[in-house]
Amino acid sequence: MDAPSASAIVQLEGVRKSFGAVRALAGVDLDVRAGECLGLVGHNGAGKSTLMQVLAGTLAADEGRLVVAGDDITASAGVAAARAHGVVCVFQELSLCPNLTVAENARVMHRAFRGFGWRKRAGAAMAAMLDDIFPRHGIDPADVVADLSIARRQMVEIARAFLVTDEPLRLVILDEPTSSLDQVVAEQLMAFVRRFVARGGSVILISHLLGEILATSDRVVVMKDGRVVETRPAEAFTRESLVAAMGSVAAQEDAKRAAAAQPAGEIVVEARPARQADERSLRARQGEIVGLAGLAGHGQTDLLVRINAAAQGREPHARVAGAVAFVAGDRQSDGVFPLWSIAENITVRSLGGLRRFGLIDPAAEVRMAEEWRQRIAIRTPDMGNGILSLSGGNQQKALFARALASDAGIVLMDDPMRGVDVGTKQEVYGMIRAEAARGRTFLWYTTEFDELRHCDRVYVFRAGVIVAELAADEITEERVLQSSFAEEAA
């Protein structure tokens, strides 16, 4: 039923894209018709945002064809080509210049605003568009963006994308457009999207609010593991069937784990998210592997940081018994010390125990580094080499070694497996299991469902709070997805 029709505004055929070892898009076929709103859903890492970046010209696909409005722009793909063919994207992270005014930001995107009086014209156009989409928005085109609230910035960005100047506007991509808008404003936007579509424009809507997707879209496309797995008219989906479609592939592998009956150890961590209104809190017993699940950026990292601060006595709202080590997810920004050797990167958390006469004992440092090279098989000829000489996966192993070599009884992991190859992952999973059996506690935030299978208990986060607690035998992808995707307050 979805053969690319003559009215297709955009056609993607066999689009592939990899980032190093990670395959983000594994051959995507997609078509968007004139005058429709296409809903796009999928769990984290399904490839939605990458696909949209390819469409908007900010990323080049490795393979595949991209046809917009009848022209094959595969060869000339880029922002300019996309814009010339009327494709505009509102990116998930804000892309306004905070030091410029609203009108000046319109100018950055629309070249037509130039020459005498451009400021007035840009301001008037933005004011009119804002009035159209968001009545009573309270934004002055002369306001500097840095002074606006995050919701108003998002409104400005959306209005700017729908502005038509000298280039045609055929397709607007909205990537999580309502993430910082309140209910009323989000409804205004959805109503505008319907009006825009009725006038013959097309919209791709990405949202984790399934209610929003189902109510606004004409068709819904489900992505999983870099592929389109389902395409149906929105009426043919219900919330449940949509969730099932997102998780269906892996569901078959949901074989029952050998749920090791964990001895009820002492509770070593107890913490509550800052915004948690009810009595729920995160508890971890000694020797447990506790998973923190949910969509990316819904408060899991914040809670880990709080627990880490609590261990140093800087956070009264969490209780931690014992020393804590943190395994960072974003290696480059808060994981490795890029100028240090592998050995130094591993031992830095344990320098207190490697002292002799108040100074670092180099021999002990080398011994510890060598021991961990053996134990977790870091592939390097010399631990004295710079950490950046390692591949990403091996760097991550070194970070694990840093935590496991330390005296910490509690290890916090902030989605540490991002961009790590499968082999390394399996090795690390084994290590985590073994260490847990020896009494270490792991708090493991992960965006990959497969990793939750290694957990004894899972807390699901949404919008900064814990919304569900799943015991080992309740951990299924469907349960996690059900809890991660909000039922909209209708």
Next chain:
Amino acid sequence: MNVLMPSPRLVRAALPALSLAALLVAIWFVQPRAISYFGFNLMLNLAMPIAFATIAQLCVITVNDLDLSIGAFVSFVACVGATWLNATPLLGVAVLLGAVVVYALVGALIHLRNLPSIVVTLGMSFFWLGCSVLLLPSPGGSAPAWLAALVKVRTPLVPFAILVSAALALVVHVGLMRSAWGAILRGAGGNPVAVARAGWSLLRTKVTMFALAGFFGVLSGLSLVGLTTSADANIAIRYTLLSIAGVILGGGEFVGGRVSPVGAVLGAMTLTLAGSLLSFLRISPDWQIGAQGAILIVVLALRALVNRLERRR
């Protein structure tokens, strides 16, 4: 800055003007006779080259870089002005144009190789210093007569230096803060990714800003040599820090494309006048740099205070 802004923003925008006014009051208090046409002419003599150098620095700071070579560059221009420009004007003009091109190339290098501007421009400062020393091993030379005559023009009512500074502030304000291209140039400092995603060339913005910095650096060196009539290789070394101080004093910030040309010119004048005030107070020149630093700290502390008030609202 917009006058309709809420008050802390207004206060922050007015801070450069207020500090200049406070300084003038202090000078008037210590030495009333200095507040006259003749006094200003004398005191603000050197404001012109400093203002040009400050605007040059502002161009670089707008795109999140820092130019540590501007002092050495202004000295180099002064040396060229006192030698080649006088003896063989054509060669002199060609060298100065070439120097602006070198500035533009430095901008391109910093962007293309993603190098820290501090390192590159620090290296360039030695390059310019070396060129100056080769050109003028010992202090001397003489500025072209027309240049000396130009910068010492006696305008009616308001001293020439003030007129030039005002015109400079106005031109750069219109070009950078009001024009459509200026918005792109500042946007490249505020959110380079967004500007690139909108299809603009970041290379072009960077090259433009560095070329402009070179251009204003040339104006600074020429006005300086016109005033002093002779040059030496170290004549403007302290302009590097003065220009950075002027931009920051004028309400600019090191990152994020937040700059104010009017404020920067006022900042340059404030720093120039601070020297005069300290002389009136009979503070030895050895201490003047320290005292200028103290002024800078006070003004920045005030700004931090305004920012904090703004955040608390």
